[in-house]
Amino acid sequence: MSFSLHATATRWLLTRQRAVVVEVKEALGSVPREAGTRMLVSLTQTHGTVGGGHLELLAIETARTLLSQPEGGLQPLERHYPLGPALGQCCGGAVTLRYSRLDEAALRAWPAAQPRFFLQLYGAGHVGRAIVRLLAGIDCRVQWIDEREDEFPDGDDLPAHIEKVCVEPVEAEVRIAPPLACYLVLTHNHDLDLRITEAILKRADFRYLGLIGSKTKRARFRHRYEARGIAPQVLDRMTCPIGVPGIEGKEPEVIAVSVVAQLLQLTPQPATAAATSPAAPASSTR
Secondary structure, three states, X not given: OOHHHHHHHHHHHHOOOOOEEEEEEEEEOOOXXXXXXXXXXOOOOEEEOOOOHHHHHHHHHHHHHHHOOOHHHOOOEEEXXXXXXXXXXXXXXXXXXXXXXXXXXXXXXXXXXXXXXXXXXXXXXXXXXXXXXXXXXXXXXEEEEEOOXXXXXXXXXXXXXXXXXXXXXXHHHHHHOOOOOEEXXXXXXXXXXXXXXXXXXXXXOOXXXXXXXXXXXXXXHHHHHHHOOOOHHHHOOEEOOOOOOOOXXXXXXXXXXXXXXXXXXXXXXXXXXXXXXOOXXXXXXX
8 A cells, every 4th residue: 555645645634624435345257456555535636546537536536526515414335347348448356445534544544554575775876865765656665865965855755664774884784774674786886886885785685686887897896706715696787787688878867767667677675574674764874
């Protein structure tokens, strides 16, 4: 369940905005969203999606009809939709939607979002900033680490699941990451990249390790790490260059799309690792 959707629900409740929570209660066959997916609908806004198309149009209309009733008359409602026969959608499956008022009980019953991955992202330069912009809308946990405070964007408008960490020495942060964490190393300094990556390789329990650079950089770093006794099978797991093969372009935004796609190809986050992922405040200085 989306971190940002839950945050919006909390904000709407605090500001007393009347809204309906639309939940995919049951999903059968080929459907656009899985059971447990939620969407928020007020009289003027929507947040989230239950799959788009005719189904979502009907869901919004139904929710707003319920909102037109007096506060006390808004009772939970379930409706079943065969997507093909009833709505003309080509998915072919069927969904049951549950409509309920957004209140304290609805928020308490909201399941905790399961992060796709925990990521330590080293480097607040152009590529790092482009990656963070993409990760802002993805359910993950991110520690964004750099020793240079002025490289981070102005303001504190990062989503709650992305923590800004300004600290020296940055490589010391590796030891506090949870097991099976992901790492992206893309700092402004090759020697710093070398130190951070070495600390990660020595842990050897990483789920993903991406180092920005060329095949030449990979070969040079690998040679140094071999001389320092790091096992070849651990070095084989280091990804450099980073990103999905076949995507051409060196613009920060292109690299970011390619790298985030690579992270999304990972198998789902193991529950034990997710449980140990630290909750992320908006920013911190250590």
